[in-house]
Amino acid sequence: MTALSDALQSRFPVVAVQGELSGFTRAASGHCYFSLKDAEGQPAMLRCAMFRRAASLVDFAPRDGMTVELRGRLDLYGPRGELQFIVEAMRRSGEGALYEQFLRLKARLEAQGWFDAGRKRLPPPYARRIGVITSTAGAALHDVLTALRRRAPHARVFIYPTLVQGADAPPAIARALSIANERADAEVLLLVRGGGSLEDLWAFNDERVVQAVGESALPVICGVGHETDITLADLAADLRAPTPTAAAELATVARQQCLETLDALERQLLRRVEQRLDGAAQRLDRLALRLARPGDALARQRRRLDLLAQRLSQVAPRAIGLQTQRLGLLEQRLGQVAPRAAAMEAQRLGHLGQRLDRALPQQAQRAAHRLEALEARLQGLDPRQVLARGYAWLDDGQGRALSSVDQLREGQDLRAVLADGQADLRVGRVVRGGG
Numbered sequence: 001m002t003a004l005s006d007a008l009q010s011r012f013p014v015v016a017v018q019g020e021l022s023g024f025t026r027a028a029s030g031h032c033y034f035s036l037k038d039a040e041g042q043p044a045m046l047r048c049a050m051f052r053r054a055a056s057l058v059d060f061a062p063r064d065g066m067t068v069e070l071r072g073r074l075d076l077y078g079p080r081g082e083l084q085f086i087v088e089a090m091r092r093s094g095e096g097a098l099y100e101q102f103l104r105l106k107a108r109l110e111a112q113g114w115f116d117a118g119r120k121r122l123p124p125p126y127a128r129r130i131g132v133i134t135s136t137a138g139a140a141l142h143d144v145l146t147a148l149r150r151r152a153p154h155a156r157v158f159i160y161p162t163l164v165q166g167a168d169a170p171p172a173i174a175r176a177l178s179i180a181n182e183r184a185d186a187e188v189l190l191l192v193r194g195g196g197s198l199e200d201l202w203a204f205n206d207e208r209v210v211q212a213v214g215e216s217a218l219p220v221i222c223g224v225g226h227e228t229d230i231t232l233a234d235l236a237a238d239l240r241a242p243t244p245t246a247a248a249e250l251a252t253v254a255r256q257q258c259l260e261t262l263d264a265l266e267r268q269l270l271r272r273v274e275q276r277l278d279g280a281a282q283r284l285d286r287l288a289l290r291l292a293r294p295g296d297a298l299a300r301q302r303r304r305l306d307l308l309a310q311r312l313s314q315v316a317p318r319a320i321g322l323q324t325q326r327l328g329l330l331e332q333r334l335g336q337v338a339p340r341a342a343a344m345e346a347q348r349l350g351h352l353g354q355r356l357d358r359a360l361p362q363q364a365q366r367a368a369h370r371l372e373a374l375e376a377r378l379q380g381l382d383p384r385q386v387l388a389r390g391y392a393w394l395d396d397g398q399g400r401a402l403s404s405v406d407q408l409r410e411g412q413d414l415r416a417v418l419a420d421g422q423a424d425l426r427v428g429r430v431v432r433g434g435g
Contacts, residue, residue, distance in 0.1 A: 004076055008074045008075065008076065008083075012073065012074050013073065014071065014072075014073060015071070015072060015073060015074055015085070016069065016070070016071045017036065017046070017069075017070050017085065018067070018068070018069045018070070018093055019036035019037055019038055019046070019067070019068070019070075020036070020037045020038070020065060020066070020067050020068075021034055021035075021036065021037075021062055021063065021064055021065065021066045021067075021068060022034060022035045022036070022037050022045070022064055022065075023035050023064065024062050024063060024064055026055070029052060030051075030052030030055060030056070031049065031050065031051050031052055031055065032049070032050040032051075032055045032062070032087075033047075033048070033049055033050075034048055034050075034062075035047055035048065036048050036068075036070065036085065046083070046084075046085050047077070047082060047083070047084045047085070048070065048072075048084065048085045048086075048087050049084055049085070049086055049087065050072075050086075050087035050088075050090065051086075054087060054088050054089065054090075057089070058090050059228065060092065060228055061228070062090065066092065067092070067093040068090050068091065068092055068093055069090070069091050069092070069093050070085065070087050070089070070090055071087075071088055071089040071090075072085055072086045072087040072088040072089070073085075073086050073088070074086075092197060092198060099198065102198075102205055102232070105205060105207065105232065106232055106235070109207065109210055109232060109236075110235075114210055114211070114214045114235075114236050115235045115236060119214065119238075120238045120239075121219045121238045122219070122238070122239075123187070123188040123219040123221060123238065123239065123250070123251055124187050124188060124219075125253060126253055126258075127152075127155060127186075127187040127188045127251055127252065128154065128155050128156065128187065129155065129156050129158065129185060129186045129187050130148065130152075130155050130156070130157050130158070130186055130187070130188055130189075130190065130248075130251055130252070131157075131158045131159075131160060131180045131185060131186030131188070131189040131190065131218070132144055132145075132157060132158070132159050132160065132189075132190045132192065133160045133162055133173065133176045133177060133180060133189060133190065133191045133192070134159075134161075134162065134164060134190075134191070134192045134193060134244070135161065135162065135163065135164045135165075135193070136159065136161045138164065138193065138194050139194050140192045140193050140194045140223075140244040141159070141192075143194075143243075143244045143245045143248075144190060144192055144244050144245065144247065144248045145157065146245075147245045147248035147249060147252075148248050148251075148252060151248070151249065151252045151253070151254045151255060152252040152253070152254075152255065153255065155252065158180070158183075158185045158186050160176040160177075160179055160180050161176070162175070162176040163203075164193040164203060164204075165193075165196070165200055165201075165203060166203070169203035169206075170203050170206035170208045170209050171208060173191070173203060173204070173206075173208075173209045173212065174208045174209055174211075174212035177189070177191070177209075177212040177213065177216055177220075178212065180216075180218065181216055181217050181218055184217075184218070186218060187218070187219075188218060188219045188220075188221060188251050189216065189218050189219070189220045189221070190220075190221050190223065190244075190247045190248065190251060191204075191213065191220055191221070191222045191223070191224070191233060191237065191247075192222075192223045192224065192241075192244035192247050193223075193224045193225065193244070194225070194244065195225045195226040195229060196225060196229075201224060201225050201229060201231055204222075204224050204231035204232065204233040204234075205231050205232045205233070206232075209232075209233050210232045210233055210235075210236045213233050213236040213237050214236045219238045219239075220237045220238050220239075221237060221238065221239045221240075221241055221247045221250050221251055222234045222236075222237035222239070222240055222241065222247070223240075223241035223242070223243055223244045223245075223246055223247030223248075225243075226242070226243060227242035227243065295383065295401070297381055298378075298381045298382065298383065301374075301377060301378055301381055302378065304374075305374045305375075305378060308370070308371075308374065309371070312367050312371070315367075319360075319363075320360070323356055327349070327352075327353075330345060330349055330352075333345065384419065387417065387418055387419040388419040392416045392417065392418055393416070393417040394414055394415070394416055394417075394425075395414070395415050395417070396412075396414060396415075397413055397414065397415045397424075402414065405430050405431070405432050408427050408430050409427065409430065410427055410428065410429060410430060411426065411427060412426070412427045413425070413426055414426070414427065
């Protein structure tokens, strides 16, 4: 058996084979086992094994019926003595040349700046008008409309039908993008198509489609194929979605999320209003307390007026005494100097005397004006002025002021002080709350 295996490997060191997958299974270990059938309908079948390392390098999901190209080596499976193919690489049939073309076109368009991040725009978060560019015969349109009805039933949907596969698809897609921009019915465009092979999705790798996506004045969300499928239109779009349904989700905000946001804003607004009302109520209470005790303000002003009057009575004699003392000193110096100096000092003394004569009346006049102003302010705070406007001062007959109905009881004797006299009163009924 070993000799046969060595002979096979020496005769066929590297083998490439093409066929259709059958019975594909992936074990818990990560190894894959399947058979390869003749793609032309012949009954020939080759058992294959692809170990975990090679399977991890496959960039698509293999499934039964898929035509693939395999590269590996032939070997004999000892326990059953069967010929098997050890797979070292797998790719979809016919994708080799297309993929190389894809890479060349991607490099050229990337050098032209069509995929630059600076060109990307964020779609409006709460779009009310959404355009969908796809085939009306495909399942992608149904998936997108279902998602939009579920997440944003209020949004209007504009459909721009186009081919999405075949030689005529690239100019049709570019023309649909142009029409959508000219009409400007939508705020964001969804360019979508269901899954397929690289050949099926090739229209979205066309340079004309890439340029139309990049030049769109409206933001474009591209959702082509399945999550593993990447096209050049995806790279040029403002956002790439892994599926058509995901494209619809990226273009909208779920209705429930919007309702939760509105509820949070409502709670925040109510909390702010309550805070403002509480602050205003506290300020009103402080002002009411100040208004309810005018006697306190009047007493403060009276004390201040007495202090100012006392300071004024002390300032004038002290200033006169200082000037008299200075005058005596000048007279002593005057008797000690020469006649000329005495004349100069006498002249200077005369000037000082004149300034003193002028300063004292002016200072006294300013003090008198200030005293008059304080007296006017004192009169403005006099409770008797308030009584003259029709108000009354209530006390319990012993001089204690009454400012709240909580201090009253039915049948209580009160005294009301008016502007021109006083009156004795008796409480008949107590009503709280202004009622």
